[in-house]
Amino acid sequence: MADTIFGKIVRREIPADIVYEDDAVLAFRDLNPQAPVHVLFIPKRPIATLDAAGPNDAALLGQLLLAAAAYARQQGFAEQGYRCVINTNRDSGQTVYHLHVHLLAGRAMHWPPG
Numbered sequence: 001m002a003d004t005i006f007g008k009i010v011r012r013e014i015p016a017d018i019v020y021e022d023d024a025v026l027a028f029r030d031l032n033p034q035a036p037v038h039v040l041f042i043p044k045r046p047i048a049t050l051d052a053a054g055p056n057d058a059a060l061l062g063q064l065l066l067a068a069a070a071y072a073r074q075q076g077f078a079e080q081g082y083r084c085v086i087n088t089n090r091d092s093g094q095t096v097y098h099l100h101v102h103l104l105a106g107r108a109m110h111w112p113p114g
């Protein structure tokens with residue numbers, strides 16, 4: 001897949017406010033936050049979209065979600081609630097084609113989303 005701005009963040013070629021890292025996952029604050037807490041969880045090994053993921057990516061996708069959930073618990077907002085979003089392709093509003101989980105928290109959110 002084509003390199004993206006998130007690939008540059010993984011390689012530390014551009015700065016980001018990194019809040020979590022392990023062998024497979026990197027998490028950093030969104031540049032354009034949509035909630036008081038807005039963190040992006042990305043796989044270090046890039047996958048362009050959820051639509052491009054396959055059975056070989058199953059464990060990695062699980063790691064992303066579990067890392068987001070653990071962060072929410074550690075930061076103390078899990079019980080109050082949060083939202084995880086994976087925008088996928090054009091109609092969802094995906095702009096960076098390196099799969100990422102948006103973790104949003106710190107305010108009440110509406111459903112259905114716009």
Ligand code: DGP
Binds near residue numbers: 016017030086094096
């Ligand atoms: P999406 O629309 O789902 O593809 O979300 C991409 C998000 O990435 C968007 O909320 C803004 C964020 N973003 C874009 N460029 C950068 C960047 O260089 N640094 C950081 N921290 N976030 C970025």
